[in-house]
Amino acid sequence: MEGFLFPNEGIIEWDLLIVIYPFITGLVAGAFIVSSLYHVFGITSLKPVARFSLITALSFLLVTPLPLAMHLGRPERALEMFLTPNLNSAMSAFGYIWFVYLLIVLGEVWLVFRPDIVKYAGASEGLKKTIYSALALGVYEIPEEALAIDKKIIKVLAFIGIPTAFLLHGYVGFIFGAVKANPWWSTPLMPIIFLMSATVSGIALLLLSYVVVSKIRKTPIDQACLRSLALWLMGFLSVNVVLEGLEVFTMFYEAEESWGIISQLITQKIGISYFGIQFISGAIVPLMVLGIVEAIGLGGQAKTVLRFLASAMVLVGVFAMRWNVVIGGQLISKSLRGFSSYVPPVFGINGLIVSAVVMSLPFVILAVLIYLIPPWQEEPQAVRREPLSFDSRPR
Amino acid sequence: MRYELKISRRDFIKIGAKGLLGGIIVSSIPSLLRGFTAAAKIPGTYDWEKHYWGFVCDNERCIGCGRCVVACKLENKVPWEPEYNRTWVERYVITESDEIFVDSPNAGRDGFAKAPISTKYDGLNIRKSFFVPKLCNQCDNPPCVTVCPVGATYKTKDGIVLVDQEHCIGCRYCIQACPYGARYILPDSSETHLGQVRVVDKCTWCYHRITKGLLPACVEACPAGARIFGDLRDPASPVRKILSEKRVYVLKPELGTEPKVYYIGFEKGVY
Numbered sequence: 001m002e003g004f005l006f007p008n009e010g011i012i013e014w015d016l017l018i019v020i021y022p023f024i025t026g027l028v029a030g031a032f033i034v035s036s037l038y039h040v041f042g043i044t045s046l047k048p049v050a051r052f053s054l055i056t057a058l059s060f061l062l063v064t065p066l067p068l069a070m071h072l073g074r075p076e077r078a079l080e081m082f083l084t085p086n087l088n089s090a091m092s093a094f095g096y097i098w099f100v101y102l103l104i105v106l107g108e109v110w111l112v113f114r115p116d117i118v119k120y121a122g123a124s125e126g127l128k129k130t131i132y133s134a135l136a137l138g139v140y141e142i143p144e145e146a147l148a149i150d151k152k153i154i155k156v157l158a159f160i161g162i163p164t165a166f167l168l169h170g171y172v173g174f175i176f177g178a179v180k181a182n183p184w185w186s187t188p189l190m191p192i193i194f195l196m197s198a199t200v201s202g203i204a205l206l207l208l209s210y211v212v213v214s215k216i217r218k219t220p221i222d223q224a225c226l227r228s229l230a231l232w233l234m235g236f237l238s239v240n241v242v243l244e245g246l247e248v249f250t251m252f253y254e255a256e257e258s259w260g261i262i263s264q265l266i267t268q269k270i271g272i273s274y275f276g277i278q279f280i281s282g283a284i285v286p287l288m289v290l291g292i293v294e295a296i297g298l299g300g301q302a303k304t305v306l307r308f309l310a311s312a313m314v315l316v317g318v319f320a321m322r323w324n325v326v327i328g329g330q331l332i333s334k335s336l337r338g339f340s341s342y343v344p345p346v347f348g349i350n351g352l353i354v355s356a357v358v359m360s361l362p363f364v365i366l367a368v369l370i371y372l373i374p375p376w377q378e379e380p381q382a383v384r385r386e387p388l389s390f391d392s393r394p395r
Numbered sequence: 396m397r398y399e400l401k402i403s404r405r406d407f408i409k410i411g412a413k414g415l416l417g418g419i420i421v422s423s424i425p426s427l428l429r430g431f432t433a434a435a436k437i438p439g440t441y442d443w444e445k446h447y448w449g450f451v452c453d454n455e456r457c458i459g460c461g462r463c464v465v466a467c468k469l470e471n472k473v474p475w476e477p478e479y480n481r482t483w484v485e486r487y488v489i490t491e492s493d494e495i496f497v498d499s500p501n502a503g504r505d506g507f508a509k510a511p512i513s514t515k516y517d518g519l520n521i522r523k524s525f526f527v528p529k530l531c532n533q534c535d536n537p538p539c540v541t542v543c544p545v546g547a548t549y550k551t552k553d554g555i556v557l558v559d560q561e562h563c564i565g566c567r568y569c570i571q572a573c574p575y576g577a578r579y580i581l582p583d584s585s586e587t588h589l590g591q592v593r594v595v596d597k598c599t600w601c602y603h604r605i606t607k608g609l610l611p612a613c614v615e616a617c618p619a620g621a622r623i624f625g626d627l628r629d630p631a632s633p634v635r636k637i638l639s640e641k642r643v644y645v646l647k648p649e650l651g652t653e654p655k656v657y658y659i660g661f662e663k664g665v666y
Contacts, residue, residue, distance in 0.1 A: 008579040094544075180574070181650070
């Protein structure tokens with residue numbers, strides 16, 4: 001603590017769990033957008049990860065409410081958000097948006113994987129057969145016409161899913177951006193910045209997990225797919241950096257009374273995580289690495305390693321951004337005269353261990369889903385060794 | 396024509412008694428109803444549509460004794476630790492070189508008269524120094540009420556922002572939204588009147604007292620007359636008198652929250 005705080009401000013109210021909450025929602029939105037790039041916009045190069053990105057989005061989506069509910073002072077009253085919502089509150093919308101989005105993603109996953117589920121239900125035995133039969137919802141025959149209808153519905157769901165994903169994550173940005181009491185949060189750019197960084201983090205996560213899973217499965221990595229992911233990552237990351245920079249530059253240029261404390265915040269209190277991790281190692285360096293990979297001729301192995309490293313740095317950078325917003329905003333006293341301090345505890349519900357467990361849950365769910373409904377479509381890899389094109393449509 | 400009353404004395408008495416009883420019952424209905432409505436109103440000598448409360452803090456009178464903070468903690472069972480406050484007192488010290496120092500040791504609970512609090516700024520070339528009492532502004536446009544996801548915090552018709560602690564889920568969005576730092580979350584150890592923990596608490600201007608015609612505890616305890624409370628609807632109330640005679644200011648007016656704590660003796664840098 002430093003300078004003057006209002007006496008009630010000594011406690012950081014929104015802590016580590018609230019840092020990982022927007023991080024997880026961001027990954028959901030980003031992963032879903034990758035699957036929609038294939039399903040709606042026909043980016044065929046992303047086909048190898050299209051189904052994978054869909055179940056990744058589902059795995060993270062299922063965990064989203066957990067850190068929120070755990071963080072409540074009275075978690076047993078969490079359902080009041082649905083039962084007695086104050087519709088003026090941005091936060092009350094969470095339950096409804098989340099639920100609608102869950103229905104969309106569940107619907108899309110089911111339709112995309114239905115032919116597989118029916119196939120497994122016929123081929124497996126015992127407990128597995130029961131699970132697949134339950135998942136098939138009693139329909140074991142899928143005629144061609146039904147498949148065609150399914151495909152159309154998938155496209156519609158993927159299409160509706162995009163604005164809903166934007167809503168889910170833009171809403172998270174709005175939660176912070178609409179707090180006029182906090183000069184570090186209060187900016188209409190906040191929802192857009194959250195959206196862009198969400199997309200960035202989702203693409204980076206997919207690139208990482210695609211490489212990891214391919215290594216585990218000992219299958220070759222589709223370089224065209226990897227390159228496509230890297231290019232989309234570069235695009236969204238560039239926009240994201242510009243927006244994040246613009247936000248602070250405007251604060252600096254307008255030099256309102258809060259600028260004095262904000263400049264101290266970003267240079268001293270969160271200097272390392274803000275300039276060092278969020279901007280330099282989380283955005284500028286990865287952009288340069290990805291650019292170099294595109295510019296000079298490297299072997300497939302070297303490209304994969306560099307893209308993998310760049311994505312890992314981006315993910316850490318986006319996490320730092322969440323930290324800088326959530327924690328950074330609370331370090332500033334509303335008296336604009338001082339700072340509180342925060343070091344996350346190791347133990348306890350708000351501690352590092354619990355947060356790490358929450359953060360790893362989506363990966364556990366993802367592993368179960370991959371086991372139950374493998375998203376890989378076993379095709380000869382050579383077929384798709386064609387030049388990358390953004391305007392080709394899925395066949 | 397002769398008319399014979401064919402009725403025995405016994406029957407006559409019976410009918411008469413029934414009629415009398417019925418008459419008593421029927422005639423008592425209006426007064427019974429009145430009694431019921433009166434019973435329904437029993438705390439109800441107070442009509443919240445007839446009042447609109449206001450508060451004045453006179454910075455020129457506050458002596459920084461901290462009695463208000465103590466009175467508030469005792470009256471409202473606010474945790475004694477300095478991190479939990481419905482009201483507090485800030486000290487402003489402005490030097491000849493225009494430096495401003497602000498502090499509120501233990502939220503002003505222990506006053507400012509004893510060392511080391513009293514000697515903290517010894518050696519500075521002080522131009523002036525003053526105290527500013529702080530409490531919930533009971534904003535007319537309260538951002539805390541807007542953000543509450545379950546509607547547990549609300550504004551009453553007489554203009555007070557309250558928390559339904561049996562409904563609050565403890566999300567703390569209202570704490571983030573309050574520009575004045577007036578809210579806090581009750582720790583596990585707290586023993587409030589409602590017996591709730593891990594929910595949000597805030598100053599109510601002693602709603603339980605003012606609705607009975609009493610003054611808030613801090614106003615009652617202030618020996619210097621620095622805290623003035625009254626009804627903005629009542630032309631004779633002390634608050635109305637001050638608002639019509641003095642020039643007053645509110646905290647952070649640019650945020651559009653429309654605070655109802657008015658300050659006399661405001662100074663640049665008080666935020």
